[in-house]
Amino acid sequence: MYAYDEFDRAFLAERVDEFRDQVVRRLSGALTEDEFKPLRLMNGVYLQLHAYMLRIAIPYGTLNADQLRRMAHVARTYDRGYGHFTTRQNIQFNWIKLEELPEAMAALAEVGVHGIQTSGNCIRNVTTDQWSGATPEECDDPRIWAEILRQYSTLHPEFTYLPRKFKIAITAAAHDRAATKVHDVGLRLHRNAQGELGFEVLVGGGLGRTPFVGKSIRPFLPVRDLLSYIEAIMRVYNQYGRRDNIYKARIKILVHEIGAEAFAKAVEAEWEAIRGGALHLTDEMIAEIRGRFIYPAFQALEDDPAELVAALKDARFATWYRNSVHKHKVPGHSIVTISLKPVGAPPGDATADQMDVVADLADDYGFGEIRVGHEQNLCLPNIAQKDLPELWRRLDAAGLATPNVNLVNDIIACPGLDYCALANARAIPVAQEIAKRFSDLDRARGIGRLHINISGCINACGHHHVGHIGILGVEKNGQEFYQITLGGRADEHAQLGTLLGPAVSYEQVPGLIEDVVDTYMELRAGPHELFIDTVARLGVEPFKERVYAAH
Template sequence: MYQYNDIDQTLIEQRVDQFRRQTESFLKGQISDDQFRALRLMNGVYIQTHAPMLRIAGPYGLLNSKQIRKLAHIARTYDKNYCHFTTRQNVQFNWPQLERIPDILEELASVQMHAIQTSGNCLRNTSSDHLAGVCLDEIEDPRPYCEIIRQWTTLHPEFAYLPRKFKIAVSGAKLDRAATQFHDIGLHLVKNDADEIGFRVLVGGGLGRTPIIGQVIKPFLEKKHLLSYLEAILRIYNLFGRRDNKYKARIKILIKESGMEKFSELVEKEWLLIRDDLELSTDRIDAIKVQFTPPAYETDAGQDSGFELHQLENKAFATWIKYNTADHKVAGYRAAFISLKAPDSPPGDMTDTQLDAVADLADQYSFGEVRSTHRQNLILADVKQADLFPLWQQLDALKLATPNIGTATDMICCPGLDFCSLANASSISVAKEINDALDDLDYLHDIGDVKINMSGCMNGCAHQSVGHIGILGVDKKGAEWYQLTLGGSSENEAAIGERLGPAVAKDQVTKAITTILDVYIKQRLDDESFLDMVNRVGITPFKEQVYANN
């Protein structure tokens, strides 16, 4: 895991001091709301329905136990004893007092964390595969390149005020677990015909009110040209992106209006001007790679016999292993998911007590590291199979072992009307109702891989457009209604969900979801997944049943 050097630490400490002065000036009435708005957004501060919201960067989803304990402390001291993990691997606090936010940022800086560029029209937190470095299908660990990009993007003077926010995701595996096709720039580590590893570059993806799948702009980019090519793309976007209409300001709209061929020509021309001056040296890459050296795995970890025995003797443990752990590239280890989707908890939320306990578990079982995922869960990525049973027991006691990863109750859910000032409809209460209806684990596991994503507004923070089942809250004359989509995916075969039909009333959402799942169970073929069935039969069979009485 990357450790800050003196430059990194000085930078975030100076930013804390700067924002403290800015906040004090605002509270004294010395700067206006409009002036302060740009300053607070660049430091992760939103004004929500009930209180300010502070978003904290989780660089490519990687946190250590000391940082997790600090989040627990902040939750207790400055908030209402919990925090929220987002789909972009960040952390949010929903109840801080504005005058105390500089104190929170100072606390974060003490453990190499910050909120810089987690909001506003700038380069946002770089995200990545939550199984980076441990998955079986990896071509190369993407985290060193994420860190290089993080350093390049942080306070980049040319891109501080872009036409709109800008997000980059990096994947190093064959399976896209980072939704790279729905980012402004998506980077895939790939091999060319000469067996050299470089990047396939996608551009113009995005969600929100106009979901678009990114297009390949560069099939193979040498590693040494990574930063210069990214800079060229950003320069063209900064020059030509629309600033007259925020709904048409994203790079995806620029490419849609200008065409990929024209946009690519502009990027290539700009790149040739700057390519040689921004070359990324092998020494620089190697220096960052050292920070991601694999931990000291035990070579005999695979010889443990108790792991299989515990599964034979304990059905609940065996179920948890099946759904909440993943294969590891080192024999005798597995990656263990920490489910933040307990039936009675808002998706993605963790209490201070849970945070402290997970920090201890990370130290005890996973080399002191924790990762956040795109589906609002956490992972202990390096757990010996001999340690999985005691880990499961402790997670179960903490209500963090619900065996539902990848199932219908592993929902992505935004805060909705409960907190967000942009929301048109509730999300958390609807998710709770769906959870209650799907409380039979045998039924849930029989359904299998179903990704339900629910957003309370068109911004799509919960990625409803790419859910196998998408739920979007809309306002109809002051009443909460919900549009349903089917067939979306953010993985390799990326797809935008197709709208099922008219929006349904809030009290009909759960019935619609259970009806959709019932149609799937009755009409699937053998082991056919939900998404495969939707792709085979289309939405008509589902539509007929959902709207049968309307």
């Protein structure tokens, strides 16, 4: 966990006081909604279909127990008793009254969390792998570099009014859990032949109306040059990115139109003018940030302790363990993923009581640390194996032990037309109905790893383009229809899904998805061939022929 100082606390308190005054002026009529809009957006406040929505940043997906408890307090006191975790490792509160927003924000600021730069045309919350610092796969902890970028980008005067919003993701593992290839900038930490630590830099990724997979413009960037190179990218984008058309303003459009090679050339020219200057990261600077991360004081423990071996005789625990528990870099410890996708519930939602439970479990067993993944699940990254049985019992009692992580009913979905003013169609009810179709866990496990992503509009907050099965809500003659894509993925082999065929009605979607999955079960080369691999081998035509024949 990163240890914030007095400067951070004072800064947030001042920001809340400033926003409180803005709200008073809005309520009195001194500010119109149009005048208030840019001020509220700077603090993560949106006007949704039914109410204002407060989006809170969770930098690189890391929370401590007190912060999660405070989020539970806000959900219980100012909202309707729950919060929604998003694909940006943020949390959203959908029902806070405008007059109560400053109090909610003040309560959150007391524990070091805020909504600054969770909206607007600026550098948004920097995201990472939710297993950062715990998985043995990493060459370094990417949160160190995400924190450096957070400090660099917060209220950066040159990049507060970019052509469009800007998103950065970092990974340090060969398997990409941070979806770096579909971000404006993706950073992959690795070591070169000389053992030096650096980044592969990808630019121009992104989803939405015009989706692209990012292009690599520098195979190896020494870590000391991170900020100067990012600044060079931002300056090129700020200068040449379009401002005349909101739909063509993202950096992905600029990279596509001039080409990755020309873009890289412009960045290198800008970089040569600033590298080695004030943005050069010295060893001392890096060490200072690294030193402010407090790591658990792990005990030397044996793998597979007696408590775990005995508990694995319980079939329900063993099922959860195989699905939700992952290898840790320290012997005797594990990474635990907590599914926020119980069958029938909105994906990514957690009640205030559940947040309190997870905070207590983090304190009791996990060194007070919680992570948020872009899959809209939570994670306890540092759990002793001997504590897993008791952890599971308490999760199960709170309705948080659904063993469906990465299975067909672990669905990513945006809030859709139930909340969002931009949406064309519902997403949450579609996800709930599909999950019910696959509620039999034996069936879901037999299907294997399969990611379904649902977006209620073309803005793609549900990342439907990179779902193994992607579902996009569209409006046709005032009715909800849905386009289906197959074969997308967001990992190190990222690719966009292929359209299956004509859009289908709201009522047809669950049955069509079930037909797609049944077709996969018939066509796969064997029980170990994953859905994504079957689609890669056969293409979408065999699915299209069978599915549309039935509809």
